[in-house]
Amino acid sequence: MSLIEWIELPNLGDHRGALIVAEADKIIPFEIKRLYYIFDAKPDISRGFHAHKELNQIAFCIKGKCKMLMDNGIEKQEVWIDQPNKGLLIPPMVWHEMHDFSDDCIMLVLASDHYDESDYIREYDKFLVERV
Numbered sequence: 001m002s003l004i005e006w007i008e009l010p011n012l013g014d015h016r017g018a019l020i021v022a023e024a025d026k027i028i029p030f031e032i033k034r035l036y037y038i039f040d041a042k043p044d045i046s047r048g049f050h051a052h053k054e055l056n057q058i059a060f061c062i063k064g065k066c067k068m069l070m071d072n073g074i075e076k077q078e079v080w081i082d083q084p085n086k087g088l089l090i091p092p093m094v095w096h097e098m099h100d101f102s103d104d105c106i107m108l109v110l111a112s113d114h115y116d117e118s119d120y121i122r123e124y125d126k127f128l129v130e131r132v
């Protein structure tokens, strides 16, 4: 599977404005058990720096943009998340870092499970070992 996989949500907008829909188990390839959002992020402060053992997530910038570094331990790729209907799939065992948040950025993340700190790998060396 490619390291970069986008989930494009339909825009049902019309002359009144945009309307974007995400339905679990359909266009979102998992049951959504949690969502969280990040805003007022500082442009010069990066976030993330972890991988998950089991969790699947999709990250959207519903406003503004940020850069996401994706790293599966073999290959690294950096992409801009910058469209409100285009989410980046963050599968398990991908180290990810968020950089260069725009001032207006609102990042919405859909997650396949509840928060569980034991699902996190927060040390890069550990990630490289556990990846295999």
Ligand code: TYD
Pocket: 034, 036, 047, 048, 049, 115
């Ligand atoms: P953290 O993992 O540092 O955020 P990021 O991945 O953006 O760098 O999360 C910040 C704190 O919030 C940390 O103490 C864990 C906690 N947290 C929850 O309690 N529930 C959640 O759903 C998330 C995403 C974080």
